[in-house]
Amino acid sequence: MTEEIFSTDAYARSCEAIVVASSEEGAILDRTVFYARGGGQPGDTGMLRWDGGEARVTDTVKQAGEVLHVVEGSAPTVGTEVTAEIDWDRRYTLMRTHTALHCLSGVVFTRYGAKVTGGNMEPGVARMDFELEAISVEFGREVEEELNARLAEDRPVHVGFMPRAEALADPDLIRTKVNLIPEQVDPIRVIEIEGIDKQADGGTHVRSTGEVGPVRVVKTESKGKANKRMRIELVRP
Ligand SMILES: [Zn+2]
Numbered sequence: 001m002t003e004e005i006f007s008t009d010a011y012a013r014s015c016e017a018i019v020v021a022s023s024e025e026g027a028i029l030d031r032t033v034f035y036a037r038g039g040g041q042p043g044d045t046g047m048l049r050w051d052g053g054e055a056r057v058t059d060t061v062k063q064a065g066e067v068l069h070v071v072e073g074s075a076p077t078v079g080t081e082v083t084a085e086i087d088w089d090r091r092y093t094l095m096r097t098h099t100a101l102h103c104l105s106g107v108v109f110t111r112y113g114a115k116v117t118g119g120n121m122e123p124g125v126a127r128m129d130f131e132l133e134a135i136s137v138e139f140g141r142e143v144e145e146e147l148n149a150r151l152a153e154d155r156p157v158h159v160g161f162m163p164r165a166e167a168l169a170d171p172d173l174i175r176t177k178v179n180l181i182p183e184q185v186d187p188i189r190v191i192e193i194e195g196i197d198k199q200a201d202g203g204t205h206v207r208s209t210g211e212v213g214p215v216r217v218v219k220t221e222s223k224g225k226a227n228k229r230m231r232i233e234l235v236r237p
Contacts, residue, residue: 002067003031007189008159010095010204014085019076026057026068027075032084034060035091036067040120041098041203043070046086050076057084091204093123096212096234099157099193099205100147101126103212104232105176106197107146108132115175117227125218125233135228140220143230147215154210155194161187172198 002020005012017029027048034057037043043060048069055071062068069075069084076082098121105116108130119128164186167173173190176199181188191205192198206212212234219231 005033006035013088019080022075026070028066036060036062044086048082050082095204095206097121100212102197127231132228135220140217144217151209158192
């Protein structure tokens with residue numbers, strides 16, 4: 001199994017690694033800073049560099065449980081020592097966007113009791129769907145105001161690991177359907193934004209909500225009965 005450095009250090013931009021598998025599609029490394037697409041967060045892009053060569057990583061995906069670096073051209077061969085470096089600006093914007101979504105889900109749940117039904121993000125823009133009967137422009141403005149007030153409090157974001165049995169009994173995690181995580185996953189990775197939100201989650205986040213900066217609610221729309229969508233974007237690039 002690849003050591004997933006991003007899981008405990010989201011700010012690591014590059015690492016030295018050894019190629020453990022190589023194919024036409026790409027390379028699998030013994031350790032990596034590249035996040036594989038999942039949980040609504042896109043996979044990282046970047047570069048693999050080695051003695052006498054380099055390859056652009058256009059996406060990172062999970063393949064049979066492993067982190068596959070999808071490369072343009074030829075992947076380095078098994079045993080090659082590489083430097084793996086992510087496109088940091090893109091990733092950092094994703095970390096801010098992802099953290100904003102956690103805060104959004106926390107605010108909507110705390111104030112309106114509505115659970116999340118889905119979500120997705122691109123760097124700087126995201127959408128989240130809620131179990132709500134109705135939505136309006138005014139609702140969007142109210143949420144935006146509350147969300148920005150919480151973000152500006154510069155709340156710390158904690159990454160932790162919790163035994164599965166404990167996680168299954170945690171009321172905050174039950175709300176976000178921790179029971180749907182495959183049974184063999186133990187301990188469970190938990191992201192807690194102090195006083196705002198707590199979720200089982202594999203993605204990358206910033207250290208504190210101040211790094212997100214202000215957020216705009218750009219659209220509110222209905223996606224069916226008891227399913228309403230909000231689109232947000234980061235104000236700072
Ligand atoms: Zn997350």
